[in-house]
Amino acid sequence: MSLRLYYHPLSSFCMKVLTALYEKDLPFKKEVVDFMDPVASASFTEIWPIRQFPVLRDEARGKTIPESSLIIEYLDQHYPGKTQMLPADIELAFRARQLDRFFDLHVQVPMQKIVTDNFRPEGQNDAFGVNECKKKLAVAYGILEKELANTVWATGDHYTMADCAASPALFYANLTVPLGAEHPNVSRYLDKLTNRPSFARAVEEAQPYFHMRPE
Numbered sequence: 001m002s003l004r005l006y007y008h009p010l011s012s013f014c015m016k017v018l019t020a021l022y023e024k025d026l027p028f029k030k031e032v033v034d035f036m037d038p039v040a041s042a043s044f045t046e047i048w049p050i051r052q053f054p055v056l057r058d059e060a061r062g063k064t065i066p067e068s069s070l071i072i073e074y075l076d077q078h079y080p081g082k083t084q085m086l087p088a089d090i091e092l093a094f095r096a097r098q099l100d101r102f103f104d105l106h107v108q109v110p111m112q113k114i115v116t117d118n119f120r121p122e123g124q125n126d127a128f129g130v131n132e133c134k135k136k137l138a139v140a141y142g143i144l145e146k147e148l149a150n151t152v153w154a155t156g157d158h159y160t161m162a163d164c165a166a167s168p169a170l171f172y173a174n175l176t177v178p179l180g181a182e183h184p185n186v187s188r189y190l191d192k193l194t195n196r197p198s199f200a201r202a203v204e205e206a207q208p209y210f211h212m213r214p215e
């Protein structure tokens, strides 16, 4: 097995890549990175000094790839498996990348900021920043409500990388700033994502770690 994923089951960006790997039904080795373990933490720092996961290591091709979207594109190119995550049509592929960026930058990033503020040392919280991120999430939900009207998946009839990005982004964002009655399209879409076996499997694997999430 040449693919090795450095990740944590609870991490939203890692769940995005896991979802793609499960969609593709590819064999890979899981390396759970525990930052609390000094040895594991130091060895991950050697692999990727930026110290963010997910990171994919491909021994067969001698490549180390950080960044969830790049990992999925790399898999599509070199290990397509059962499902292609970027459509062959260049317009649809552009749309998938565009929505992938939206879910990462305008849903996951503000959600992460709100959640990780709970882990800051006492007296060093950023109430203003957290409040701004709550407002940004509300704006993002409003945009998505329009984008997701009359569509099965994010980019149309076919499941793509944008749906892999949307799954953990909306799943965790909804726990942080719940979707309201004014978001029926986003709520319906989130239901579809959580019922998709690939993402449902990633959530199930994260269950033993959910107690580590702040309420």
Ligand SMILES: N[C@@H](CCC(=O)N[C@@H](CS)C(=O)NCC(=O)O)C(=O)O
Residues within 6 Å of the ligand: 011, 012, 013, 014, 051, 052, 053, 054, 066, 067, 068, 069, 104
């Ligand atoms: N742009 C990166 C973001 C990755 C990211 O933020 N990962 C988080 C976990 S969800 C992380 O490693 N956090 C630890 C840190 O930033 O120190 C991607 O798409 O992979």
